[in-house]
Amino acid sequence: MYERKIEENLDCGIYLASRVFGGKWKCCILDAINRGIARPVDICSYIPDASKRVIEMQLAELLFYGIIEKSSEDTYPKKSEYSLSIVGKSILPLLAQMDEWGLAHYEFVKERQKELQIS
Amino acid sequence: MYERKIEENLDCGIYLASRVFGGKWKCCILDAINRGIARPVDICSYIPDASKRVIEMQLAELLFYGIIEKSSEDTYPKKSEYSLSIVGKSILPLLAQMDEWGLAHYEFVKERQKELQIS
DNA sequence: ACAATAACCGAAAAAAGATTCGGTATAATA
DNA sequence: TATTATACCGAATCTTTTTTCGGTTATTGT
Numbered sequence: 001m002y003e004r005k006i007e008e009n010l011d012c013g014i015y016l017a018s019r020v021f022g023g024k025w026k027c028c029i030l031d032a033i034n035r036g037i038a039r040p041v042d043i044c045s046y047i048p049d050a051s052k053r054v055i056e057m058q059l060a061e062l063l064f065y066g067i068i069e070k071s072s073e074d075t076y077p078k079k080s081e082y083s084l085s086i087v088g089k090s091i092l093p094l095l096a097q098m099d100e101w102g103l104a105h106y107e108f109v110k111e112r113q114k115e116l117q118i119s
Numbered sequence: 120m121y122e123r124k125i126e127e128n129l130d131c132g133i134y135l136a137s138r139v140f141g142g143k144w145k146c147c148i149l150d151a152i153n154r155g156i157a158r159p160v161d162i163c164s165y166i167p168d169a170s171k172r173v174i175e176m177q178l179a180e181l182l183f184y185g186i187i188e189k190s191s192e193d194t195y196p197k198k199s200e201y202s203l204s205i206v207g208k209s210i211l212p213l214l215a216q217m218d219e220w221g222l223a224h225y226e227f228v229k230e231r232q233k234e235l236q237i238s
Numbered sequence: 239a240c241a242a243t244a245a246c247c248g249a250a251a252a253a254a255g256a257t258t259c260g261g262t263a264t265a266a267t268a
Numbered sequence: 269t270a271t272t273a274t275a276c277c278g279a280a281t282c283t284t285t286t287t288t289c290g291g292t293t294a295t296t297g298t
Binding site for chain 1: 128131132133134135136137138139141146147150183184185206209210212213214216217218219220221222223224225227228231
């Protein structure tokens with residue numbers, strides 16, 4: 001986990017929420033786990049754009065915050081499986097709403113993005 | 120606006136959403152504007168933790184994406200006023216839900232945060 | 239014995255994002 | 269005339285986050 005130099009203000013609910021599941025790939029990871037993709041290898045192939053390392057790190061963070069749970073710690077060849085905790089499941093409606101918003105405004109945003117390319 | 124070196128994949132709704140309103144202070148700015156705090160100076164005093172510059176930059180981005188609208192462009196002394204566009208307003212329920220989640224799990228998260236301090 | 243696999247870790251480097259600082263413009267006011 | 273106020277911009281710097289790369293460990297299959 002990173003060592004912060006500037007203190008955070010977690011008193012704002014939105015800020016706190018984005019601390020917990022606002023990483024670049026955390027939502028995707030939660031989505032994967034929710035779909036039953038439980039093992040790190042499989043999550044990596046499910047999200048090929050994310051580096052293996054960042055998935056490991058964000059899994060560790062989500063575990064730390066109690067958003068996900070881990071089973072079968074020390075068997076070899078390691079076959080860790082992750083699942084959503086109760087708190088983790090409480091995030092799902094939010095993710096769904098975010099995804100819905102994003103898809104609904106896909107064209108709208110892409111349009112602007114394109115303008116950026118031209119200019 | 121920053122020039123990205125690595126291309127983004129906006130096909131995921133969640134990813135796209137967080138691109139549009141996922142900056143460190145964007146949600147706070149939207150909240151301020153929603154409360155009728157329309158002028159940059161006032162937004163700055165409303166969010167004293169954020170630097171003036173970042174508020175300017177994020178206002179510009181929100182404007183670029185059509186999330187907010189601007190009035191009275193070129194009068195002096197400048198008195199710009201920002202307001203939420205229709206698309207901007209469509210984000211509000213999401214922000215509310217995020218804030219609600221954050222506040223509901225405040226203790227839960229703070230507990231872990233504290234552990235981090237000790238160790 | 240040896241390669242393959244899976245999970246995970248540390249450290250350096252790169253990229254993204256935020257902050258600081260100093261600038262511009264212009265009208266109103268002292 | 270000089271100062272103040274407001275919005276905004278550019279560039280350097282700093283912080284945070286992500287990526288890259290090369291480990292370790294221990295079991296399973298060859």
